[in-house]
Each structure stands twice: as C-alpha cells, then as structure tokens.
Amino acid sequence: MKNLRIAWVTVIVLFFLGLSPVSANDTKNIPVESTMTPAEMQVLIDRLEEIKKIDKSTLTKAERKDLRNELKETKKEITRNSGGVYLSIGAIILVILLLILLL
Template sequence: MKNFILLLALFFTVNAADAAIDAKPGKTPKTELTEAQLIRKAEMEARLAEIKAMDFKSMSKSEIKEIKEEMKLMKEEARATGNGIYLSVGAIIIIILLLILLV
C-alpha cells in the first residue's frame, strides 16, 4: 500500500510539473487549423460518411481491404495534424503490469 501511495504522489508531481511547464509565458498556444486543413477535414468526413453508407456484404475482399487501408491512411493523417498523446496497447499493458508488480 505504501508503494501505491508513493506511485500516486509521483504521478501527481509529474502532472503538476507538466502543467507548470505549459503555463510558462512565451510558450506558443496550440495552433488552429489552416483553411487547407479545414477543407481536407471536410473531405475526409464526407468520405467517411460515404464509407459508412456502403454495403460491405456485396463487396469483394480486395475492395474491403482497399477501403480499410484508405481509412488507416486518413486516421494517420488526422493524428499528424492533431495535438495529443497517444498510448499504444503495449504501453498500456506495460503500465498496468508495473502497477500490479509495484503494489
């Protein structure tokens, strides 16, 4: 239990330090999307709506595979323009295992 409390204290300390770094004056704020990015976003949303409306049962496996690859590329493009932290499944599993082992 003591280790768990220490781990929580470390977690909150790191978060507080991160918030303090973000609050520094002179740090550039998150940028808004440009007009080209907004247009591309609208195009991607329209294409996703088309894909959702498709009947996959009447398609061949190769067509479905092409659509999945297209969606993966759009997802990667969307992540590249967005700001955020993404954790992989492997990283989440490792974090959970470390928490279990430390407690």
C-alpha cells in the first residue's frame, strides 16, 4: 500500500513538472540585484504620481502616447528593481499537493 502511494506521488510530481515550461535560455526569470538606491526609487514613484495627476484631456494624441510609454517603462523599472519572489501556479499546486500527501 505504501509503495502504491509513493508511486502516485511520483506520477503526480512528474506530471506537474512536465506542465511547467522550462527554458535554459530564459533570462527574464533570473533574479537581478537591485542597483537603485531608495532615493532613485522615490524619484520614479514621484514621477508616477505626477503622471497620474496630469490632465490628459488637454494633451494631443502623440503626447498621450509618449506619456503612456513613459508610464509603462517607469512601472517596469520599479518592478525590475523591487525584487521579490515569484511562484508559478504549477509550483504552488505542487507544493500544496505534496503538503497534503506528506502530512
């Protein structure tokens, strides 16, 4: 009976590992150390607040597009330098299943 349980756990783990896309050349998920100081981060956050306060109805279409692109780039920069741990849905499900089966 215990061998059957171990076999099922192995099958489930292999199934979920097969579902997760893994690429050896994927450089997006490599954690990068934050090179920004807190003062630089505050400058970016202040700029985001300024963009939110701008009256966009007075801007031309090109100015709105430039502002939108600046907003996207600023948010990406903040996200890139804020750090944190990211888990995929497959990894979360796998951890939950292992906890249920082992406890």
